[in-house]
Structure formats: structure tokens, C-alpha cells
Amino acid sequence: MINLTINGLKVSVEKGTTLLEAAQFFGFPIPTLCHMEGLSPYGACRLCVVEIGEGPKAKLVSSCTYPAEEGLKVRTASRRVVKARKMVIELLLATAPQSKVIQDLASAHEVRQQRFRQEYEDCILCGLCARMCKEQMMANAIGFRGRGEKRSLGAPFDIKNEVCRLCGGCIYVCPVCMLRCTYTEPEKAICGGCANIGPPCVEKEKFNDMMCYMEPCVACEIRKE
């Protein structure tokens, strides 16, 4: 067992537990975005920041990837953590303001402003879909491509590949949802009920036959008018 202090509370956890798991187990909430039980931790979104150490040596780390250490002092809601978390949300909001998940996060954490240029990206590169596809669906159909500015997520060669089973797992987990794996073939598209209102919902002509589970669907309502 490993002994550590979370927000002043002395606790002990099993070896290999991450700070996130430990904090959540003892009832300290930490918001997450790119973390999901059953998928390997990835540490892409930085939303789960916590402060560890003391004095000038204190630093921010992502709790979903940081393993519990003996004697570690963790703060999950210090002023520094809250500030960093708000900044992360603000940046996410600038990247994909249309995402329902991110909007909810912003309202839950009282982010009232967004000072950066809006991008309307259709992906925040959280890697959830690729991990879902690989680790739970065993399909390995989509993944990261390119690097730097050009990094993107999708299928090799941007064409629909044979290994994808159209299970919809990737759409289900995506916080930004753009029918990543099927949008190249509108007639096979499936709505994941993400409420993000992306092109498939709005480009009526092309995605007319899309399976949609939303009832009522905002986009469809708009469409009727």
C-alpha cells in the first residue's frame, strides 16, 4: 500500500493506482475529458490537473496519468489548479465551441468568457475514439495521422477501410462528434446523439438517409422550418 495525502486527508491506496482514481475513490471530484474507464489513460486534455509537492517545488500534473507515490501531497482544488483548469476549458471552448460536452464543462466550472479566436474545429485530438476502436472494439480502424499543426484523426488514406465495423463506438465516445468513421459515406452515417449539430445534421441533402436517434432533433426541427 502507498500512503499519500489528498487535500490534507491521509489515505492509502494500492500500488499502481493513479492520482485520479485515488481522488475519485475518496470523494474528491476531478473533471476529466479524455479519460474513460476501460480505456488506457492518455493525458491529452489536461483537464484533470492537480498540484503535487510543496513550496517552490509544487507542480501541476495530469492526475489521470500520474501514479500515486509514497508521501505525495496532492491538492485537487488549490487556486493554481482552478486557474489552470479554467484556462484549459477556455482553450477547449475556443477550439470547439459547438461541443455540448465542452459547453457543459464551461458552465459547470464557471468559465464566463472566451478570449481566444474561435476555431470551430471538429476534433480536439483527445484520442478517445482511437483508443475505443483499438481497445474495446479491437478494430484498429482509426488513429492519429500527421503531426504538429497537421495532426488529425481518422482512417488511413481518408477512405473507409475494411476493418471498421460501423459499430459507432468512436462516435459514442467523441466529445466533439463529427461521425468520424462514416462521414465519408453519407448513406451509412449513424447519428450518435451528440447534440453538437455538425455538418451531417446541417448538410441536409447529403445526409438525408442518416440513422438518427434524436427525438426531438434540434437540427431536424430547424430543417423543417
Place this chain on the structure above:
Amino acid sequence: MKTDDIAGIVEKHKDDRGGLISILEAVQAKYSYLPENALKLVSEKTGRPLVDIYGVATFYRHFSLKPRGKHLLSCCLGTACHVRNAPSISKEIAKQLGVQPGETTPDKEFTFETVNCLGACALGPIVVVDGHYFSNVRATKVKEILEAARLGLDKGLAKDDSRVFPLDVSCPRCNHSLMDETHYIDGYPSIRITVSFGAMHGWLRLSSLYGRSPATHEHLIPKDTILNFFCPHCHAELNGVSPCSECGAAMVPMMVRGGGIVQICSRRGCKGHVLDLTGVNI
């Protein structure tokens, strides 16, 4: 494209860790780019998912998924070259070729790329054409470089000339092959050795064609410098004792596969060399 070729390449690298990059390098050396089908075959043969392979292929700038032209022209836009006016050279090249960086001319002659530092900053701005480095390039020199490339910088290569033939050499100490199959000079795998002179230390690539002496190197080596040659595998010094018949500097012996020894002069620019395929006794 032959399935066997890819299978052979995969087989060759199957034991080394991180072998994927070596495999892709070998495939690219063969086809000059990474064809879609080749990547699929690599995925099939290695058992790795295609996404992972595609991810690696698109991550590194060295790999190209589009067919490339006959000549590859890279213009350095690294910091040092940038401040010495490299952007204007890049613009001039783009204008003369009529394509933007990353594109290939419609006649499939040139592929134009920009790179971020080639490690030869002191000589900048640098333009590299088919492995030949041009230093201190001015916009006015671009035309000349393109002309030279069109004529063939590796000209003089006569594959049908029976006096010119490729050698496969190895280190006389550790017997590791010195051939580098990822870099071709004169259309054949080059010979890669480590050299040092003064305080400088780096690699040198030689043409494997006997009787030809084009070379590329990491540092600018002044003419007539006597170099110390080392094996890149066992790091043993290769300079021998017998003097060059032309200039008197020490000769560097290397083993020839199939028997025999080839000796080259250690002085940069000296053309002295001896090929002895008879007296093999080690």
C-alpha cells in the same frame, strides 16, 4: 509492385526493435515513395494495424505518400539559412519549377521540398539536389543548379560500361557490411563510413561504383585534407600502412564481398585507388 519484394524487406528487419521505420525506409528507397498497396502489404506481413503504419508514415517528413519526381530538390529554410535569405531562394525555385514546396512538377522531373536545417548551417543557404549539397546558394544560382540537375548530377554513370561496376564492401576488422541501402549514389547503395579530421567528426558516403569517386559528407571537407577513416560498427581505425602511389597518403583498405580488397586514398580529392581481387589471404 511485387508482394515478394515487400515480404523480403519485412523479413530482413523482423528482428530489430522499432523495425517499422527501417522497413518503411527500405520500401521508400525501392519505390521512391510509399505506395498505398505497399503499406497494406507491410501491415499484412508485420501483423501491425494499418493505422499505426499510416501514422508513422505521415508523422515523419522523410516519408512521402505521393510519387516523387526523378530529382529531389530540398531547400533549407532552417533558422540559419532563413536569415541568409533562404526564403527568396525557395521562391525562386518555386517560380522556375512552377510548383510549390511539397509538389512535383507535372513532367515528373523534380520534387521540390523545403526542410528545416540540414546540419550544415555554416554553409547556408543550402540546397540539396539528389544528395548533392550546394552551399552559399544565391537566387541567381538557382537556374544553374536546375540545369545541372536536369543533365544529371550523377552523370558519367554508365551502367553498361563494363569498367564501372558496383562493389559490396565490409570492414576488414569486424566484417560488418559498410553498405547503406537507404542512400543511393549513382543508383547503387552507397558506402557509409565515419571520418574525422582536425576536431571534426562525421559521416562520409562514397559511391560504390569502382572507378567513380563522388561522395557526400556531413561537414565541408577542404580539398587535400587527409582523413582518418573509422568503421561505423566497431569504430576501429581503417587507415592502413601502404602509401598511395599518387600522393603518398595512407591507403584505406576495405574487404570486397566475394573476395579481395579495395584500397582508397585517405586524401580528399585524390583519385588514388587499387582493387585487388586476387591476393586474398586473411
